Amino acid sequence: MAFSNEQLERYSRHIILKEVGAKGQKKLLNAKVLIIGAGGLGAPCAMYLAAAGVGTIGIADADEVDLSNLQRQIIHSTDDLGKAKVQSAKETMNHLNPDVNVITYRTFVTSENIMDLIKDYDFIIDGTDNFPAKFLINDACVMAKKPFCHAGIIRFKGQLMTYVPGEGPCYRCVFKNPPPKDAVPTCKQAGVIGAMGGVIGSLQAMEAIKYILGQGKLLTGSLLTYDALDMEFRKIKLPKNTCNCPVCGDHPTITKLIDYEQAECEGI
Numbered sequence: 001m002a003f004s005n006e007q008l009e010r011y012s013r014h015i016i017l018k019e020v021g022a023k024g025q026k027k028l029l030n031a032k033v034l035i036i037g038a039g040g041l042g043a044p045c046a047m048y049l050a051a052a053g054v055g056t057i058g059i060a061d062a063d064e065v066d067l068s069n070l071q072r073q074i075i076h077s078t079d080d081l082g083k084a085k086v087q088s089a090k091e092t093m094n095h096l097n098p099d100v101n102v103i104t105y106r107t108f109v110t111s112e113n114i115m116d117l118i119k120d121y122d123f124i125i126d127g128t129d130n131f132p133a134k135f136l137i138n139d140a141c142v143m144a145k146k147p148f149c150h151a152g153i154i155r156f157k158g159q160l161m162t163y164v165p166g167e168g169p170c171y172r173c174v175f176k177n178p179p180p181k182d183a184v185p186t187c188k189q190a191g192v193i194g195a196m197g198g199v200i201g202s203l204q205a206m207e208a209i210k211y212i213l214g215q216g217k218l219l220t221g222s223l224l225t226y227d228a229l230d231m232e233f234r235k236i237k238l239p240k241n242t243c244n245c246p247v248c249g250d251h252p253t254i255t256k257l258i259d260y261e262q263a264e265c266e267g268i
């Protein structure tokens with residue numbers, strides 16, 4: 001596949017990088033990334049992946065754009081109120097970069113459909129806002145041997161980590177089980193600074209891009225935390241030993257997907 005003149009110009013700042021080059025840009029154009037949740041994390045992540053020329057981007061979310069979303073979900077605008085989020089996201093991504101094939105899934109991601117959704121993708125982004133969804137995505141990705149980037153944000157704090165099969169711990173290795181329902185407040189209850197989605201969602205895009213290019217070190221085996229009030233990033237090394245994990249360990253006890261309460265994947 002040769003680049004068009006327009007592509008050479010559009011991606012010139014990538015192509016000039018030795019870590020990308022024409023070869024890397026082609027890898028991006030041939031890559032397929034699925035974003036689960038078209039919210040505060042999914043919005044900036046989707047826009048940077050589209051701008052980067054990731055050739056196929058799937059986006060899954062069942063919601064419509066609501067006025068209270070616009071403080072952080074910058075892929076949607078005031079004109080999109082009431083529109084399906086996946087449709088609004090697709091329009092913004094294609095305005096930004098018509099090269100990108102955006103595939104929309106207007107659905108809650110559940111134990112019933114997740115294996116089918118992730119199977120054609122190279123990398124998955126967890127942009128959801130609740131623990132049952134995060135565990136569902138983790139377990140499905142471990143079972144399907146798909147790499148994914150987890151992230152979570154609340155108030156002025158955020159975190160992310162990347163799972164690559166065989167390369168380090170999964171989300172369940174670290175967080176074990178979802179906390180009891182209502183034990184941890186949601187962003188709706190506790191609030192979140194909109195720019196937090198921008199910081200952490202952009203880092204998720206960066207992880208996907210590095211994975212596709214095969215460049216740099218991913219957040220496998222470590223958890224990055226960000227405290228915006230203290231302006232502090234911390235990279236916490238995670239235990240290497242994953243053999244006792246009930247899903248990714250040597251003798252898994254979780255062998256089918258669990259439907260925790262409210263296991264519906266919505267964008268944060």
Ligand SMILES: [Zn+2]
Pocket residue numbers: 169170171172173174242245246247248249
């Ligand atoms: Zn594990």
